Amino acid sequence: MKLVLITGFLGAGKTTLLQNLLKEYAGTKMGVLMNEFGEVSIDGKLISTQDFDLIELTNGSIFCACLKENFIKGLAEFLNYDLETVFIESSGVADPSNMQTILETTTKIAQKSYDYRGSICIADGLYFLDQLDLIPALERQVFYANAVIVNKSDLQEPDVLKEIEAKITAINPAAEIFRTSFCEVPVRALVETMGGAKQIADKETGNTWESRLKTSVLRTTATLNMQQLRLFLDEIKSSAHRIKGFVQTDQGNFEISCVNNFAVMNSWNESVSETEIVIISSVGIRIISEFHRLWEKYFAGISCEIR
Amino acid sequence: MGKDLILKTLRHEKVDGIPWVPFAGVHAGILKGYTAKEILVDGDKLFESLMEVNKMYTPDGMPVMFDLQIEAEIMGCELLWAEDNPPSVVAHPYSGDKVIPCKCKIPKKTDGRIPMVLDVMHRLKEEIGDQVALYGLICGPVTLASHIRGSEFFMDIIKDKEFAAQMVEFCAEVCIAMSNYYIEAGMDVIGVVDPIISQISPKAIEKLFLDSFTAVFDNIKSQGVLSSFFVCGDATIQMDVMCRTHADGISVDENVNIAEAKKITDQYGIAMGGNIPLTTVMLFGNQQDNMKYVVEMLDNISHENLIVSPGCDMPYSVPIENTIACVQAVKQTDDVREMIKNYEAVDDTIDVDLPDYDHLERPLIEAFTLDAATCAACTYMVKAALLAKEEFGDKVDVMEYKYTIKEDIARTKKMGVEHLPSLYINGELKWSSIIPSREELLAVVGPLI
Numbered sequence: 082m083k084l085v086l087i088t089g090f091l092g093a094g095k096t097t098l099l100q101n102l103l104k105e106y107a108g109t110k111m112g113v114l115m116n117e118f119g120e121v122s123i124d125g126k127l128i129s130t131q132d133f134d135l136i137e138l139t140n141g142s143i144f145c146a147c148l149k150e151n152f153i154k155g156l157a158e159f160l161n162y163d164l165e166t167v168f169i170e171s172s173g174v175a176d177p178s179n180m181q182t183i184l185e186t187t188t189k190i191a192q193k194s195y196d197y198r199g200s201i202c203i204a205d206g207l208y209f210l211d212q213l214d215l216i217p218a219l220e221r222q223v224f225y226a227n228a229v230i231v232n233k234s235d236l237q238e239p240d241v242l243k244e245i246e247a248k249i250t251a252i253n254p255a256a257e258i259f260r261t262s263f264c265e266v267p268v269r270a271l272v273e274t275m276g277g278a279k280q281i282a283d284k285e286t287g288n289t290w291e292s293r294l295k296t297s298v299l300r301t302t303a304t305l306n307m308q309q310l311r312l313f314l315d316e317i318k319s320s321a322h323r324i325k326g327f328v329q330t331d332q333g334n335f336e337i338s339c340v341n342n343f344a345v346m347n348s349w350n351e352s353v354s355e356t357e358i359v360i361i362s363s364v365g366i367r368i369i370s371e372f373h374r375l376w377e378k379y380f381a382g383i384s385c386e387i388r
Numbered sequence: 389m390g391k392d393l394i395l396k397t398l399r400h401e402k403v404d405g406i407p408w409v410p411f412a413g414v415h416a417g418i419l420k421g422y423t424a425k426e427i428l429v430d431g432d433k434l435f436e437s438l439m440e441v442n443k444m445y446t447p448d449g450m451p452v453m454f455d456l457q458i459e460a461e462i463m464g465c466e467l468l469w470a471e472d473n474p475p476s477v478v479a480h481p482y483s484g485d486k487v488i489p490c491k492c493k494i495p496k497k498t499d500g501r502i503p504m505v506l507d508v509m510h511r512l513k514e515e516i517g518d519q520v521a522l523y524g525l526i527c528g529p530v531t532l533a534s535h536i537r538g539s540e541f542f543m544d545i546i547k548d549k550e551f552a553a554q555m556v557e558f559c560a561e562v563c564i565a566m567s568n569y570y571i572e573a574g575m576d577v578i579g580v581v582d583p584i585i586s587q588i589s590p591k592a593i594e595k596l597f598l599d600s601f602t603a604v605f606d607n608i609k610s611q612g613v614l615s616s617f618f619v620c621g622d623a624t625i626q627m628d629v630m631c632r633t634h635a636d637g638i639s640v641d642e643n644v645n646i647a648e649a650k651k652i653t654d655q656y657g658i659a660m661g662g663n664i665p666l667t668t669v670m671l672f673g674n675q676q677d678n679m680k681y682v683v684e685m686l687d688n689i690s691h692e693n694l695i696v697s698p699g700c701d702m703p704y705s706v707p708i709e710n711t712i713a714c715v716q717a718v719k720q721t722d723d724v725r726e727m728i729k730n731y732e733a734v735d736d737t738i739d740v741d742l743p744d745y746d747h748l749e750r751p752l753i754e755a756f757t758l759d760a761a762t763c764a765a766c767t768y769m770v771k772a773a774l775l776a777k778e779e780f781g782d783k784v785d786v787m788e789y790k791y792t793i794k795e796d797i798a799r800t801k802k803m804g805v806e807h808l809p810s811l812y813i814n815g816e817l818k819w820s821s822i823i824p825s826r827e828e829l830l831a832v833v834g835p836l837i
Contacts, residue, residue, distance in 0.1 A: 295561070366557045369564070369603040370634075373610045387610075388568070 082159070083166040084184075084195035085272055088177060088222040089203030090212050091323035091361055092340030094232040095170050098203060098264040102168060105269045112159045112167040116152070153183055157191040166272070167195070176218040177225050181278060198275040199227035202256075203264065206233035208341050209245050223249055227275040228257045235262040236343075295362040297372065299326075301385035302355045307332040311346075313379040317360070318344055320371045326358030356385075390448035394521035395576065397659050397695055398614040398636040406691055408718040409523070409661065410711055412441045413454025413701040414474055419444060423471040424704055428455050431504040435511050442516050445711055446719075449521035449577065452512060453505050454701045456527040456581055459562055460535035462500035463493055472704040473761050480538030486551065488558050489536070494565050502566075506573045513574035521577055523616070524570030528582020529559035529600050539771045543825045545592055553596040560600035564607045577614045580604055580635070583700070584768070586621030586643070587823045590629045601633035609634065616661065620700045620758070622807040622820075624649065631656040641666065641699025643807055647689045654693060661695035664714060667758070667791050671703045675713035676731045679724045682717035687725075703792065738798040745815030751776075751836040752785045756800050757809040759790045768823050769809035775826050776833045783837050 089095045099113065159167050171177065177200060188194040202222045205212065209231070213219050223229060229249050234242055246258050259266045307330040314337065318324060324339040327349055334349040337358065362368035372387055393407035414424035416437035427434040434453065441450055455474045461467050464481035482489065495502060512522055527535070533555045534541045544552040567578045580601075585593065593601075601617075608615040616637035617630055623640060627649050630638055637659035640649055650660040664670055669681050682696060696718045702711070717724040743752060755773045757766035773786045789796040791808055803812065811819040813832060818824070824832075 295557070365554075365599065366560055366603040367599040370599070370606045373606045376610075387607075 082164055082193075082195055083272070084156075084169070084197045085166065085275070086169045086171060086177060086180065086197075086200035087203070088171050088200055088226065089230075089232075090205055090209075090216060090219055090222075091172075092325075092338070092343075093203040093205040093209075094230070094264045095203055097232075098201070098230070098266075098268065099168060099170050101264055101266075102268050106166065109166065110162075110164045112162060112164045114152070114155050114159070114167065114169045116170065116172045153186050153190065156183070156187040156195070160187070160191040160193045160195070176221045178221055180225070184278075197278050198272055199277055200225055201228050201230065201268075201271070201275075202226035203230045203232050204245060204249065205340065206231050206237040206242060206245065206260075207343060210241070210248070213248065220252055223252045223256070225278075226253060226256050227277075228259065228271055229253070230259045230261055230264055230266055232261050232264050234260040295366055295368055297360045297362065297368060297387050299358045299360065299372070299385060299387050300355055301383065303329075303380075303383045303385070305330050305356060305380065305383070309379040313375055314339060314344055316375050316378075317371060318342060320362060320364045320368050321360050322363045323361040324358060326356070327353045328356045328358065329353050390446070391519055391521045391576065394449040394695065395614065397693060398577065398616070400636075400657050400659065400693055402692070406686065406718055406721075407448040407695045408446075408715060409449040409451075409521075409695055409697040410441065410445045410447050410714070411451055411454060411698045411701050412438075412445065412711075413451065414472065414704045415702040415706050415711075416441045418704055418706075419708065424473055425469050425471055425475075428453070428474065429501065429504070431508050434504075435508050438508070438512060439515065442520060444708060445715055447520055449523055449695075451523040451525050451579065452509050452575070454525055454581075455501075456525075456531060456583075457535070458501050458505065459495055459527045459532055459566060462495040462502070463489065463536055463562075465535050468761075470761060473759075474701065476761050476767055477535045480536055482536045483538035483540055486540075486544075486548075488551075488554050491558075491561070494562050496565075497569050502569060506569060509570065509573035509575060517574060517576075522575050523577045523579045524567070524573070524575035525579040525581050525618075526563050526566040526570065528580045528585065528618075529556045529563050529604065530588065530597060531582050531584040532559040532562060534584050534768060539768055539775065539823075539826070542587075542768065542772075542823050543827070545588065545596070546825055549592075549596055553600075556597045556600045560604050563604045567604065567608050567613075568611075571608070571611050571613050575613065577616055577637075578608045579616045579618050579639070581618040583618070583620035585619050585626055585630070586623035587768070588626075589822070590626050593626060593629050594632075598629065598632065601635075605634040605636075609636075616659075618700065621809070627652045631658050637661055637695065639663075639695070639697060639700075642668075643699075646685065650689055650694070654690070657693070659693045659695060661697050663699045664697070666699050666701075666703055666706075668797065670698060670706045670710050670714075671792070672794065672797075673710060675709050676728050678710045678713040679717040679728050680731060682714050683721060683725045683728065686718075686721055737801065738795055740795055740799045740802060742799070742802060743815070748785075748814060750783055750785055751780075751833055752787070752814055753833065754803075754812040754815075755786070755788045755809060756796075756803065756805045756812070757788055757790055759792045760788055766809040769811060769819075772823050772826075772829055773811060776829055779830055780833065780837055784833060 087095050184197055231245055249258055310330055318339045326337055328335050328337055334353045335346045336349040338345045393403050393405055396403045397407050417424055417427040419440040420437045422433045427437050457467055457475050457477060460477050465477045466479035467475035468478045469475045570578060605615050614636045616639055617635035618639045620641050622643040624644050631653055638653055639661035640663050642663050642665035646663045653660045664681055669677050753773045753776055755770045760766040760770040770788050776784050777786050789799050791797055807820045818832060
């Protein structure tokens with residue numbers, strides 16, 4: 082059973098790549114293990130229309146001690162299914178340094194092992210350079226990757242893209258680099274040519290670090306005014322690395338996705354039981370005060386819960 | 389109605405009386421003959437004792453549980469239990485391990501003593517919740533950070549500011565989770581009790597911890613619940629920055645001149661609470677002493693935005709009649725003023741000999757505290773002193789004098805100690821209210837050896 086790890090910072094395009102993968106692998110038996118940093122899964126809903134086996138692990142990183150056990154159990158469980166390929170979509174801040182140990186433990190538990198093909202890292206063409214300075218896990222994601230996809234390249238200047246690629250090569254000279262929009266790469270062929278895990282002694286993962294990222298989940302059953310929502314998102318996004326979720330508005334349901342200053346709202350035709358938005362803060366705990374201030378400004382009197 | 393007095397005062401509305409909140413934490417136990425430990429671990433005994441507090445002390449507001457170690461215990465701190473005090477933290481899980489705890493360590497509703505506390509909150513709410521404002525008290529983020537990281541946290545503030553800020557941010561997330569549990573259980577006011585804050589410079593609080601405190605208070609406010617920020621020790625210089633945390637009220641102990649501090653809180657439109665002296669007046673004074681303190685306080689301070697309460701968690705053995713005298717003085721101030729007009733406090737100071745500081749055999753470090761077993765700031769001050777003992781062994785002497793013991797009170801007065809806790813070396817005041825880091829302490833003691 083082949084195993085592929087997908088890494089990349091919040092909003093770089095991991096779920097998009099996974100959606101492409103599901104199309105390319107349609108008709109084959111595959112499993113997906115998703116790990117989101119927030120306490121609810123948004124990405125799970127985005128791909129749930131497809132037919133495959135899915136295990137979701139939320140509220141932490143699979144490489145951090147608190148979820149590692151469930152991660153290993155999840156991997157071991159898939160080995161008992163009749164699957165051809167398993168993809169792991171890791172949380173955006175996952176540090177994969179101890180993947181080797183995790184696989185060894187999985188083999189011990191399951192008495193079977195994976196054919197680990199290696200990892201594909203997605204770099205955000207718009208924000209990679211800023212993020213690299215800020216988030217130590219990104220360097221490790223690139224370092225351990227067999228291939229790096231520089232996504233959203235249509236939105237970036239060629240000179241900056243060159244600079245990004247030079248940085249990636251400096252960190253990992255062996256990685257194959259792809260420039261894409263919407264993660265459009267010949268992904269099945271890529272997986273076939275990936276040469277397995279980089280042979281390096283395991284490092285202790287930096288994933289106690291990511292406990293520092295503050296994630297909040299906003300919930301409300303109220304139907305929100307679309308115009309007010311746009312204004313609210315427009316202000317709060319400057320305090321967030323990533324915002325994603327589903328909202329009920331007076332103009333219908335939407336899936337929202339913001340990465341730094343870049344925001345997208347897509348119409349969502351399926352039912353949404355309540356508005357649920359995950360916000361990953363770029364200003365630490367101050368996001369809570371910011372949130373309450375802006376909610377009062379745009380939605381005064383409308384009750385909501387932020388956890 | 390009493391409860392309204394508290395709610396209105398914390399909302400800065402006009403009231404026609406002065407609200408009174410006895411902080412009967414462990415002291416509640418004595419009213420029913422239970423030890424401190426019994427009421428801190430047994431919900432039925434706690435509930436029974438709190439009902440007695442309500443009966444005896446006719447509070448307008450009261451805390452349900454006053455134990456700053458609940459969160460720390462769940463997060464792996466080892467506690468030392470006492471029969472007449474709340475437990476104290478004796479071992480810190482992140483001492484020597486400089487990492488920010490994983491979010492999975494944030495206490496859950498089902499962890500440790502939280503289910504017991506929530507159950508008592510629900511029962512009290514049902515019984516007296518419409519007459520008395522119930523306070524849910526949580527351990528403040530800076531005190532919690534020092535609980536889980538130990539004395540090294542004070543070094544972090546100096547040497548690795550970003551780490552200290554991140555640690556407090558994590559602890560603020562614990563505070564938010566705890567506030568949410570207590571709000572769900574019907575608490576009217578969340579008290580964020582952070583005694584250690586008086587030991588940290590206002591500049592450091594502003595730069596490193598203000599966002600964390602503000603998030604905690606904003607979260608409480610967003611749920612339509614009121615809040616108060618409790619501090620122990622001399623927090624005079626911290627008052628301004630505390631006012632900027634978005635708390636609805638601040639509560640101080642006898643180390644702060646409440647009349648002066650209230651001028652600052654009034655500027656910010658924040659309620660002020662305090663500050664009947666816990667030991668000298670409530671524990672060791674008589675009824676007249678208690679009446680006199682309260683009446684004089686009320687005569688010297690504006691009554692809007694004011695809540696009268698003990699300075700902090702009342703000592704276990706406070707004579708019941710002393711607390712009753714306080715109630716009387718708050719509620720019948722004019723009658724009580726008349727009663728005590730000719731009263732002069734008895735001076736029963738014991739005579740103590742001070743060491744001959746000029747001829748000591750070895751350096752002497754003296755920690756003057758409220759009581760290291762009950763006051764978190766004092767705990768860390770004594771721990772700081774003991775670092776010198778660890779380093780130099782028998783080459784130094786370390787003493788603690790507690791303000792809960794009459795002889796020690798006399799010594800504290802004779803030394804002219806102005807603020808507790810303070811650290812003296814060879815008879816000279818070196819640190820007043822501010823806890824030294826290991827390096828600072830060794831730099832002073834080392835050359836004396």
